[in-house]
Amino acid sequence: MAATETMTLNMGPQHPSTHGVLRLVLELDGEVIVKVTPHIGFLHRGVEKLSEYRTYHQILPLTDRLDYLAPMSNNLGYILSVEKLMAVEVPERAETIRIIMAELTRLESHLVWLACHALDIGAMTVFIYAFRERETVMEIYELISGARMTSNFFRVGGLSQDVPEDFVKKVSDFIDVMPGYLDQYEGLLTTNPIWLKRTVGNGVISAEDAIDIGLTGPALRGSGVDWDLRRDNPYCGYDKYQFKVPTGENCDTFDRYKVRLIEMREACKIVRQALDRLKPGPVLADCPQVCYPPKENVYNSIEGLIHHFKIASEGFAAPEGEVYQGVEAPKGELGFYIVSDGGNKPERLRIRPPSFVNLQAIEQMSVGTMIADLVAVIGTLDIVLGEIDR
Amino acid sequence: MAENNRAVLKLKEKFAASIIDVVEFRGEVTVTVAKNAIIEILSFLKKSLQYNLLTDLTAVDYLGKKEERFMMVYQLYSIPNKDRLRIKTPVSEVDCTIPTAIPVWKTANWLEREVFDLFGITFGGHPDLRRILMTDDWVGHPLRKDYPLQGPDREPYKGRLS
Numbered sequence: 001m002a003a004t005e006t007m008t009l010n011m012g013p014q015h016p017s018t019h020g021v022l023r024l025v026l027e028l029d030g031e032v033i034v035k036v037t038p039h040i041g042f043l044h045r046g047v048e049k050l051s052e053y054r055t056y057h058q059i060l061p062l063t064d065r066l067d068y069l070a071p072m073s074n075n076l077g078y079i080l081s082v083e084k085l086m087a088v089e090v091p092e093r094a095e096t097i098r099i100i101m102a103e104l105t106r107l108e109s110h111l112v113w114l115a116c117h118a119l120d121i122g123a124m125t126v127f128i129y130a131f132r133e134r135e136t137v138m139e140i141y142e143l144i145s146g147a148r149m150t151s152n153f154f155r156v157g158g159l160s161q162d163v164p165e166d167f168v169k170k171v172s173d174f175i176d177v178m179p180g181y182l183d184q185y186e187g188l189l190t191t192n193p194i195w196l197k198r199t200v201g202n203g204v205i206s207a208e209d210a211i212d213i214g215l216t217g218p219a220l221r222g223s224g225v226d227w228d229l230r231r232d233n234p235y236c237g238y239d240k241y242q243f244k245v246p247t248g249e250n251c252d253t254f255d256r257y258k259v260r261l262i263e264m265r266e267a268c269k270i271v272r273q274a275l276d277r278l279k280p281g282p283v284l285a286d287c288p289q290v291c292y293p294p295k296e297n298v299y300n301s302i303e304g305l306i307h308h309f310k311i312a313s314e315g316f317a318a319p320e321g322e323v324y325q326g327v328e329a330p331k332g333e334l335g336f337y338i339v340s341d342g343g344n345k346p347e348r349l350r351i352r353p354p355s356f357v358n359l360q361a362i363e364q365m366s367v368g369t370m371i372a373d374l375v376a377v378i379g380t381l382d383i384v385l386g387e388i389d390r
Numbered sequence: 391m392a393e394n395n396r397a398v399l400k401l402k403e404k405f406a407a408s409i410i411d412v413v414e415f416r417g418e419v420t421v422t423v424a425k426n427a428i429i430e431i432l433s434f435l436k437k438s439l440q441y442n443l444l445t446d447l448t449a450v451d452y453l454g455k456k457e458e459r460f461m462m463v464y465q466l467y468s469i470p471n472k473d474r475l476r477i478k479t480p481v482s483e484v485d486c487t488i489p490t491a492i493p494v495w496k497t498a499n500w501l502e503r504e505v506f507d508l509f510g511i512t513f514g515g516h517p518d519l520r521r522i523l524m525t526d527d528w529v530g531h532p533l534r535k536d537y538p539l540q541g542p543d544r545e546p547y548k549g550r551l552s
Contacts, residue, residue, distance in 0.1 A: 040522065040523065041521075041522060041523035041525070044524065046532060048508075048533060049532055049533055049537075049539060050539070053539055084416050085416070211469065212495060212496045212497070213497055214443065214444060214495065214496070214497030216443075225469065227469050232472045233472060233474075321415040321416065322415065322418075322420065322476075323415070323416050323418060324418060324446075324465055324474070324476065326445065326467075333445065335445060335446055335465070337446065337448065337463070339450050347450070347452075348450045348451070350446065350448045350463075352445060352446040352465070357497060357500070357501070360497065360499065360500045389523060390523075
């Protein structure tokens with residue numbers, strides 16, 4: 001009998017299905033994976049280190065560059081942790097707009113996931129369709145913040161400014177048509193025999209293993225764990241909204257696909273409820289020690305200008321202590337842990353990135369399967385390297 | 391109050407000698423424990439009190455501010471009970487090592503590699519303790535307070551010259 005040996009194959013960092021600069025070193029027995037060794041860090045920018053040298057307001061623009069497919073979710077996580085530290089109460093209108101944007105961001109992030117995941121497995125049409133709808137969300141981003149991706153729209157204590165008049169109509173129109181588009185995607189995929197062959201039984205991870213390896217978000221719910229931070233530890237007023245938390249049964253890629261699609265439908269419902277709740281009112285807390293003054297005060301009064309200058313240059317001093325705030329970002333639990341020593345800059349800012357922890361499961365989910373199935377596993381984990389490498 | 395927290399009550403009962411401090415701030419309970427009992431305490435919390443998810447594991451550098459330079463931080467979450475608990479333990483610069491938490495949670499693997507990479511704390515019993523974010527040949531540990539922001543051997547950034 002001829003002796004056989006395994007082969008080592010490099011995949012990435014420039015590989016279209018690794019969703020960024022992820023490098024995998026694979027050990028293969030024929031086409032079957034024996035070992036996966038991920039190499040990450042190509043996008044490391046030292047966000048946590050940089051944060052120690054910036055005031056709390058100045059850190060915000062760094063956060064939307066983490067998971068650049070869901071910028072507002074990152075902003076929300078950071079802002080909520082600072083508000084917890086400072087014990088700032090946020091006006092209701094600001095909270096409602098935050099929820100609308102967070103859920104639109106979930107839609108956007110899941111659309112990109114669906115597009116790329118489907119493309120990786122060979123369904124080109126879905127890619128084009130999903131990016132078409134994502135464009136509408138980008139336009140809403142641009143409408144309210146002026147930027148398509150690096151939104152930097154939320155502020156400690158509320159929002160940077162109120163939304164323009166046509167915001168409600170634009171969001172409402174989008175939410176009306178979105179379920180129809182979701183039906184379109186499902187028509188292309190859910191009963192498609194090729195899709196089923198590639199996803200059913202792929203990347204199986206049991207609920208127990210998933211918790212042990214630290215999976216969160218849709219990846220964990222796909223394994224049947226009924227847990228969602230929005231419902232179980234509500235933040236930002238999510239307790240006032242009704243929505244279902246979908247879970248899977250078979251712990252495979254197809255179930256995670258179904259979970260995310262239902263989540264998109266639920267996100268539409270949450271946005272609809274939020275639009276109904278949207279009442280006129282202030283969008284920034286009345287807390288001059290912490291918040292920026294309204295722009296008309298800055299332009300029209302010397303006190304407002306001085307106030308703005310003070311907040312922009314010095315920031316505010318946070319009480320000594322430490323807080324952790326986790327939010328249900330589209331990819332899982334995104335947490336910000338701030339340690340304050342009483343100064344105007346954090347002593348330590350730790351970002352708990354969902355993709356980083358979720359990516360760890362790649363070995364467990366792909367060993368023993370074929371190399372082509374690994375591509376489906378990367379897709380189903382829904383990783384963003386900007387967040388993994390920070 | 392922190393004293394009535396379900397985990398604090400049990401920990402005080404079972405590990406009274408190892409508990410250094412219990413703090414509550416903004417509704418979050420933090421328990422600081424001694425390093426030599428950390429794995430025992432973490433596995434007790436997981437097995438008996440259902441803190442089954444290790445949300446996060448990280449470190450803080452208190453250079454010149456505390457007697458023991460580093461503080462390891464474990465953020466625990468209980469999916470059945472929906473509550474959080476933070477466990478901290480001091481690690482000194484001289485004996486800069488702590489037992490690995492991988493036997494309790496597999497999540498700890500990469501998170502500990504990150505702490506090793508950026509803080510230089512070593513984890514006893516870790517099966518694969520390599521750098522994770524920085525390159526393998528990197529010198530120094532960037533998140534330490536004595537590591538300059540702009541990197542070693544470089545002029546500090548003085549702002550724009552305009």
